[in-house]
Amino acid sequence: MGPVPDKPTTTTQSDAYPLDAPSAYPAAEIARAWQRERPGIPTESIGIxxxxxxxxxxxxxxxxxxxxxxxxxxxxxxxxxxxxxxxxxxxxxxxxxxxxxxxxxxxxxxxxxxxxxxxxxxxxxxxxxxxxxxxxxxxxxxxxxxxxxxxxxxxxxxxxxxxxxxxxxxxxxxxxxxxxxxxxxxxx
Amino acid sequence: MGPVPDKPTTTTQSDAYPLDAPSAYPAAEIARAWQRERPGIPTESIGIxxxxxxxxxxxxxxxxxxxxxxxxxxxxxxxxxxxxxxxxxxxxxxxxxxxxxxxxxxxxxxxxxxxxxxxxxxxxxxxxxxxxxxxxxxxxxxxxxxxxxxxxxxxxxxxxxxxxxxxxxxxxxxxxxxxxxxxxxxxx
DNA sequence: CATGCTACGTTTAGGCCTAAACATTTAGAC
DNA sequence: GTCTAAATGTTTAGGCCTAAACGTAGCATG
Missing domain, CATH: 1.10.10.10 (Winged helix-like DNA-binding domain superfamily/Winged helix DNA-binding domain)
Structure with a gap:
């Protein structure tokens, strides 16, 4: 399944994304997160x-x-x-x-x-x-x-x-x- | 100079653009209009x-x-x-x-x-x-x-x-x- | 020339956002 | 430890927008 993006961040801020990269979660990771949480959902549009x-x-x-x-x-x-x-x-x-x-x-x-x-x-x-x-x-x-x-x-x-x-x-x-x-x- | 886009529309609505094409003035025409009105202005970004x-x-x-x-x-x-x-x-x-x-x-x-x-x-x-x-x-x-x-x-x-x-x-x-x-x- | 439909511009109510001011908390420097 | 500076979440003021309600003008029909 590869890396697990968009992981829960109960702890503090930014497990995977340091503060110096203010918005670094590519659209691809959002699509992957949806596929993980709701398999089969149509995510083709997200990348655009x-x-x-x-x-x-x-x-x-x-x-x-x-x-x-x-x-x-x-x-x-x-x-x-x-x-x-x-x-x-x-x-x-x-x-x-x-x-x-x-x-x-x-x-x-x-x-x-x-x-x-x-x-x-x-x-x-x-x-x-x-x-x-x-x-x-x-x-x-x-x-x-x-x-x-x-x-x-x-x-x-x-x-x-x-x-x-x-x-x-x-x-x-x-x-x-x-x-x-x-x-x-x-x-x- | 080619066609003159973005012409004044004092008359009624839409000389060049009929109502059934609600937003049909491509970015390229906006750039051309600026070049016509203010030659030399940097318009490269408009198309994007x-x-x-x-x-x-x-x-x-x-x-x-x-x-x-x-x-x-x-x-x-x-x-x-x-x-x-x-x-x-x-x-x-x-x-x-x-x-x-x-x-x-x-x-x-x-x-x-x-x-x-x-x-x-x-x-x-x-x-x-x-x-x-x-x-x-x-x-x-x-x-x-x-x-x-x-x-x-x-x-x-x-x-x-x-x-x-x-x-x-x-x-x-x-x-x-x-x-x-x-x-x-x-x-x- | 009525009648009713459509087009048009404005107004109003409500929603969401940014910027800035606040009140604390957190972290460093000494 | 103490003190200062930075970070954090909330609140407030003000701005712009949409949707919907209005009031009116245009216009086709009969």
């Missing part, structure tokens, strides 16, 4: 889903910390970035914002509300008497993006810099294919 | 980070919805799963829990508090007069894991079922390598 979640969390935590220093929060920068990237006149309606950021309409409404209160965006109706809302970037919002996005992307490029360009493209491609497939399955 | 975040969110949202139907929340099941996987006597101290779940000590404290109030776990000091806390699974907690984990893993196996075993292992391996490297970099 677990590292994927962990990577996402590491990137998100790191970005949040960097942005805190810069005086922004990730949700606001996400909103401003979509507007900035769309090019002049830096306007996008709220449906489109929800679609591009993968959050609910309610979340968009709150994000825009906060950003508007901070003077970073403006909100106006799409046409007279229309209910649709268009959000646009103010100068302050534009400036905020300009002085933060480079730092964020530079930092993240550093974090993935162990990947050689070919490997990076290969991984990016496979992730995109998987993403498209998962999205397709979720649409039923 | 963006699909990775989106996949993580799709999986997390789907799991949350499934678990809501089953009457649990993801955070609680995460806690119970670590305990269940550790094998008899289903006990893990709180430091170890924090390490394995990638959340802060405060979050663990709250998770355990909620689970304890729901009768799913017990909390006791590690030794007499000690400050260290050990969390253990109750029968109710054990039962809850038994009747939910199979469904969660089955569902997730379905979501990644487009990957052939070889592809799956390859991707899992590359993600784990990247995870280890990113973690290493974050330790400074």
């Amino acid at each position: 889903v677990t590292p994927l979640w962990r990577l996402a969390k590491l990137f998100a935590d790191d970005r949040r910390k960097l942005l805190t220093e810069l005086g922004v929060d990730p949700a606001t920068l996400d909103l401003l970035s979509v507007l900035r990237r769309s090019g002049p006149p830096y306007e996008v309606n709220t449906r489109e914002l929800a679609r591009r950021t993968l959050v609910t309409a309610g979340a968009i409404s709150q994000r825009v509300g906060r950003a508007e209160a901070a003077g970073l965006v403006l909100r106006r109706t799409e046409r007279d008497g229309s209910r649709a809302v268009v959000v646009s970037l103010t100068k302050a919002g534009h400036d905020l993006v300009e002085r933060t996005v480079d730092q964020v992307l530079t930092r993240e490029a550093e974090l993935v810099s162990s990947l050689k360009p070919d490997d990076r493209e290969l991984l990016a491609g496979r992730l995109q294919v998987l993403l498209d497939d998962v999205r397709h399955r979720l649409e039923h | 980070v963006t699909p990775l975040w989106r996949l993580a969110k799709l999986f997390a949202d789907d799991r949350r919805k499934l678990l809501t139907e089953l009457g649990v929340d993801p955070a609680t099941l995460d806690l119970l799963s670590v305990l269940r996987r550790s094998g008899p006597p289903y006990e893990v101290n709180t430091r170890e829990l924090a390490r394995r779940t990638l959340v802060t000590a405060g979050a663990i404290s709250q998770r355990v508090g909620r689970a304890e109030a729901a009768g799913l776990v017990l909390r006791r000091t590690e030794r007499d007069g000690s400050r260290a806390v050990v969390v253990s699974l109750t029968k109710a907690g054990h039962d809850l894991v038994e009747r939910t984990v199979d469904q969660v893993l089955t569902r997730e196996a379905e979501l990644v079922s487009s990957l052939k075993p070889d592809d799956r292992e390859l991707l899992a391996g590359r993600l784990q390598v990247l995870l280890d490297d990113v973690r290493h970099r974050l330790e400074h």
Whole structure:
């Protein structure tokens, strides 16, 4: 049966995993532990889903910390970035914002509300008497993006810099294919 | 310069992206949009980070919805799963829990508090007069894991079922390598 | 031009998390 | 032993998000 991972740790901390390796239990060990505890359970997904979640969390935590220093929060920068990237006149309606950021309409409404209160965006109706809302970037919002996005992307490029360009493209491609497939399955 | 993606969408929703493809702007287009708007900005990471975040969110949202139907929340099941996987006597101290779940000590404290109030776990000091806390699974907690984990893993196996075993292992391996490297970099 | 369905944005309630402040305990230095 | 510094678990404050309830606008049918 090989080594027994994920052993009970009643004693103190870390039998198998020293403190200086804060999260070193590969997904493979989680799958093995489930197989040991519940033989036959479908564990094929663990090797994909677990590292994927962990990577996402590491990137998100790191970005949040960097942005805190810069005086922004990730949700606001996400909103401003979509507007900035769309090019002049830096306007996008709220449906489109929800679609591009993968959050609910309610979340968009709150994000825009906060950003508007901070003077970073403006909100106006799409046409007279229309209910649709268009959000646009103010100068302050534009400036905020300009002085933060480079730092964020530079930092993240550093974090993935162990990947050689070919490997990076290969991984990016496979992730995109998987993403498209998962999205397709979720649409039923 | 090729096609111009991520065009302003002042008009209505979705010029280039119909509503029936709720999130179809590949990471590559985001990178191209940044290059168009801010030439020279380092965009290498986008192809990795963006699909990775989106996949993580799709999986997390789907799991949350499934678990809501089953009457649990993801955070609680995460806690119970670590305990269940550790094998008899289903006990893990709180430091170890924090390490394995990638959340802060405060979050663990709250998770355990909620689970304890729901009768799913017990909390006791590690030794007499000690400050260290050990969390253990109750029968109710054990039962809850038994009747939910199979469904969660089955569902997730379905979501990644487009990957052939070889592809799956390859991707899992590359993600784990990247995870280890990113973690290493974050330790400074 | 009613009627009812659908789409849309906002608001509210509740949940979970992080960061920081606390209160102890544990470990070292001398 | 004593004292200081580090480690540990909890609490609190504040932030962001989802789900659901609303109120209204758009629109097709008859």
